[in-house]
Amino acid sequence: MSSLDKYQNDLIEHSMAVGALKFGSFTLNLSPYFFNAGLLADGTVLDTLCTAYAKTIADSLKAGLPQFDILFGPAYKGIPFAACTALLLHRDHGIDVGYAYDRKEAKDHGEGGVMVGAPVKGKRVLVLDDVATAGTAIRGAIDVVKREGGNVVGAVLLLDREEVGREGKSMIEEVEGILSGKGSVPTILKMRHLMTWLEQHGRTEELKSMQEYWEQYGVKDSS
Numbered sequence: 001m002s003s004l005d006k007y008q009n010d011l012i013e014h015s016m017a018v019g020a021l022k023f024g025s026f027t028l029n030l031s032p033y034f035f036n037a038g039l040l041a042d043g044t045v046l047d048t049l050c051t052a053y054a055k056t057i058a059d060s061l062k063a064g065l066p067q068f069d070i071l072f073g074p075a076y077k078g079i080p081f082a083a084c085t086a087l088l089l090h091r092d093h094g095i096d097v098g099y100a101y102d103r104k105e106a107k108d109h110g111e112g113g114v115m116v117g118a119p120v121k122g123k124r125v126l127v128l129d130d131v132a133t134a135g136t137a138i139r140g141a142i143d144v145v146k147r148e149g150g151n152v153v154g155a156v157l158l159l160d161r162e163e164v165g166r167e168g169k170s171m172i173e174e175v176e177g178i179l180s181g182k183g184s185v186p187t188i189l190k191m192r193h194l195m196t197w198l199e200q201h202g203r204t205e206e207l208k209s210m211q212e213y214w215e216q217y218g219v220k221d222s223s
Helices: 006-017 043-062 078-093 136-147 171-178 191-200 204-217
Strands: 021-023 033-035 070-073 098-107 113-117 124-132 151-160 187-190
Touching: 006 021, 006 043, 006 187, 006 191, 021 204, 043 078, 043 151, 043 187, 070 078, 070 136, 078 098, 078 124, 124 136, 124 171, 136 151, 136 171, 151 171, 187 191, 191 204
Parallel strands: 070 098, 070 124, 124 151, 151 187
Antiparallel strands: 021 033, 098 113
């Protein structure tokens, strides 16, 4: 099992406390767990989440994540996450970047368009996403930024479910393939981290269900 850093453990426990992370039986491939990032909606848990995003980004920049100018949070959940993460990158890590987000529908008055915040045209952009399974949402966010003239150099995820993607390999590898290569899609948590937490807390039945699910759907050689 993987070890857990404090910010990972805090995020798991705070997410469970507000009902965002649940273990049980859910309809997504009969999944034994469910994560709804939309419920990470109070000051305490937002602090925990964005501290984790900022720490993951700062560490990943030292490990090969490309430098970037703008943090992009897809509407709607990504908007507060991107804003708070940009603040914490500045305050806690001395990393100064802008942030931007999109509208679901283009605005035809005022400044117009679909983008709000720091202009992405001609800029290096890091996409912030929450939970990735097939990677559909993150691919959509990449397309939005590209249409606006931005250069997407990477993406950071809250949770990688570590499942086989469209092309028979991990979703992370697939997205890395259309971005800047290996190391361009860091994640705060992986499915294996949830399994580690269950093991550490003696939740054997839930751990068994997770292990069985991993054997059926998980990418066995992801790091």
